[in-house]
Amino acid sequence: MHELGIMTGVMASAREAAEGAGAERLLGVTLSVGEMTEAIEDALHFAFEALCEGDSYFEGAQLTVNMIAPKSRCLECGNEFQHDRFHLFCPACDSFATELICGRELQIDSIEVDLPDDEEESGACPST
Template identity: 70%
Template sequence: MHELGLMTGVMDAAVEAARGAGATRLLGVKVSIGEATEAVEDALVFAFEALAEADDFTRGATLDLTMIRPRSLCLECGEEFEHDLYSRFCPKCDSFATELLAGRELQIDSIEVDVPDA
């Protein structure tokens, strides 16, 4: 289950950023992850919730997860197209000479924190 490892990295980065900003709590994390990572959405959510409950600083934090569909570019005809994990043939010219443009990313888009009144 590599989802736990992925969410551990996300949680560690979000907590470090939140603490660096002087936050008293991490309230939420917005994450985009590509479907080509083969991470299971439900397992990602489960892992995040389990990690969030392990610490007072993160307890109750929410995850806003966006799954990015794979998108490729045909190197023969220039067609850009979305596809599933296994069918990377160009729908225009049927070439397999394609380059994956999106679908393997993992990024934290934003975090929501609670900061003390100044």
């Protein structure tokens, strides 16, 4: 869809969280993306690389995208099953009355950051 727009939002959230933690640099971002959304994995990577280029805070950062396969539960027989984007009926009882359990995720799972390691354990240092 508009992976560049999505990734711009991801980068802003990642930067905010990383800076909030006092990080000097962002090393990586991990996303979960459901296959039932309109976001394409390749386009997300392309947008990420384009946005990292020339930005010293993001330079060299890695993007990991976990694609989530859709899964539904049958409301008639309770069967839980994986499926593709097109066939959502229950393979056990052929019912069309099913609900999606996962597959529409668009989430930032975590980030990896580089924290300054000059912590000299000021003040309440327990050693000695």
